[in-house]
Amino acid sequence: MAMAERQSAHREFLEAQVVAGNVASQARGSHYAFIICLVTIVGGFVLIGMGKNILGISAVIGSLATLASVFLIARRVQQKERVEKQDALTLRKTR
DSSP: OOHHHHHHHHHHHHHHHHHHHHHHHHHHHHHHHHHHHHHHHHHHHHHHHTTOHHHHHHHHHHHHHHHHHHHHHHHHHHHHHHHHHHHHHHHHHHO
């Protein structure tokens, strides 16, 4: 195996590790965010049950609004990335 082939294989191995690490990190972050929002929503219902309606409703609505906004922002970013990738592919084909 030539030196260039070994370097190429090593680079591909490192890139695969980086991608796998990023996927695991994103999944872990999503799980933690879900747990935090779930705890906040349950806490809001507990507060409502204790007679602190304003605080409880605020916690529930705040958590749901946060989840919705994060989802919508992520969706918008993904759409923007798709458009940029499509434009890059189109540009390559026209050359």
